[in-house]
Amino acid sequence: MNEKQFLSTMIETLKWDGDDYENKEKMLSILRYAEIDFEKTTTFTRKSYQCHEDIAIRVRIPMLKEAKTLLQPFRKLIRYVYRETEDHDLRNVLIKPKPAEGQDIEIVDHSVAFEQIRAEIIQGIRIAKYVIWVSVAWFTDRAIYEELLLKKKEGLQVRVITSDTSNNVKLKNELISEFDALFVSGFGAYGRNLMHNKFCIVDFEFVMHGSYNWSLAAEYNEETWITSMDKELVADFAEGFKNLYIKYI
Structure with missing residues (x-):
């Protein structure tokens, strides 16, 4: 799935299967305005010709501090949603800022x-x-x-x-x-x-x-x-x- 599908899947999973997440509402509030980046690497996994990739949650800058306190539950959610492929497997989950120049652009969703x-x-x-x-x-x-x-x-x-x-x-x-x-x-x-x-x-x-x-x-x-x-x-x-x-x- 692409980045947009992955983010939508995270949100829907939290909504309907998120009772195990103590900070479910805070996570949802952050994800509604976030973006997902698949950051591919050239570092091989133990499988032939398969490389690691990181997933970065791009968060609006005012939400960064709160998002970082929720890194562990975000990791849990992403590992639950993530689907390994022949080419890539998940290595790490990162919290990064969403580009500032895009944050005043009209959000239409x-x-x-x-x-x-x-x-x-x-x-x-x-x-x-x-x-x-x-x-x-x-x-x-x-x-x-x-x-x-x-x-x-x-x-x-x-x-x-x-x-x-x-x-x-x-x-x-x-x-x-x-x-x-x-x-x-x-x-x-x-x-x-x-x-x-x-x-x-x-x-x-x-x-x-x-x-x-x-x-x-x-x-x-x-x-x-x-x-x-x-x-x-x-x-x-x-x-x-x-x-x-x-x-x-």
Whole structure:
């Protein structure tokens, strides 16, 4: 596999098979903005005509110190994912800086999920370090609520906008009490128009959005959920959330 496939495999492995990694969320946060280099050598292994290669994780410079403290779990993960070939075998895992000139270039990365969307949402929340802004039509899933509550207790700013409808009362009092959640009433002709958004902004670094409501019923539907690190798109969603918040506060 090439470098991009290898990085994607590392991320997906951590997401779905990463319970053995104590610092799973920190590792994921680093890998989302990392690059992988296969650094081939001319040093032979014990096999005929096979050479060693190193794998360098190229990390954004502000994340370098934290990444270096996680070198051993990164080594464990890479050795788990790595596939030896006739030409090369893994020698070492290195943490190196990502080129500075590329760090202000727009990051455009998208992934889409059709299954295990609830787990994808929870994972996105767990990665958050500073800010979580949520706008969803229905919010009745207690597991997701508990993840947001944990983040609030860590000192993060958590804002929630949802719809004020009869099928959205399960967590209403708790959402208002803990997050000052805004419940938007029906509007338009006969009050039938709804605040029908479904998106979540994390640290102004990525946005998760799609058809999936944060409800138990959504687990049994055919749904889509996209995670995007496109800076322009994230900024547009943030502006949209801000306008909603100002409108209904």
